[in-house]
Amino acid sequence: MSSNDPSALPYRDTKPQGSADFYFATNATFRFLIARFGLAGWRRYLEELGRGYFAPVNQQWRRGGLGAVARYWRDFFAAEPGAVVTVEELPDRVEVVVHACPAIKHLRAGGREVVKEYCQHCFFLGVARAEAAGLTMRLAGGNGSCRHTYGRPSAELPVQDMQSIVEARL
């Protein structure tokens, strides 16, 4: 966790960081949902998760604007074991540059078959959350390193190119 207090995370654990083995469960959950519901159903799950479970954070972003977005991602990645991330707040957007994705790193270390669409979850979830906060979101990269951009509508971010989201693999 970051030393900035209070934390921007809505839910607090007693541990400074989460348990990385839970990434195995997230990967397995995606595999199960895609097998049962297809990619469209999995996307719908992520969108509903983004608008529902993450509603307290979305409200925080809507009230606090880009500053709240930047604080959240700094605190979020500080609580994820193995993450190497820089967060930059610009006048019209926040750039979250993931140099080492903690989830992909741990799935690889554990020899897990990574769902190849894994990295798309950050986009579908991120867009749902951003829209709820009156923002836009774009994603480029994946498979261990990527760039998330959260922007004001005035940033006029280019349309998302899904080809720019890389497949995940071991």
Place this chain on the structure above:
Amino acid sequence: MIGCYDFCGHYEWTFDWLEREGGPGLVRAYWDEAINHDSQRHARELILREGFAGMAKYWAHTLVEESPELGFAITAKPEVFRIDMHDCPSKGFLLRNGLESYHDYCDHCIGWIGPMMKEAGFVIDHEHDHLGRCWWEMRPVGAAAGHSAVGAVAGDQDVRMRADWNPPGGRCDRYEKATDPEAKLPPPSPPSSPPMA
């Protein structure tokens, strides 16, 4: 990104989403297929291969990882493997943060552990009080014993010896020689009133 710090929060939310989409059967299938057979396959492989020794290795690692304050006790005996959970890190996270989308989060443990134990040749005696406390006894199928007397296996580590175990007005779920989350026993009937004079 979906993180691991608040994993129990979105995991619990997902149970409710699955139940709304496909009913209780889909939640059961998720616990067995996604958690038992996929996410926790390292536990499966250990326990199917090594039995009690595998349980000791798995839970010693995973409970220390998730509960560094050691809010649990493990008792391994030749005839039984027992866990007493005094402060469940998972349910505790939900309670502390006021998260309750699904009606019985605690069922997820027997939801994946039950089918795994069945495949490994064990049955489970278990109770959970929905307040972050539970106990488990795993024995080979066919063992006569079950639901040990309070303190008989774990001594003073037995969670049932706590003053706050299963408080009045609470709800304690109970399983006997079970491997199926559906095998929850009905709550005991309240004592009948004496006939009116």
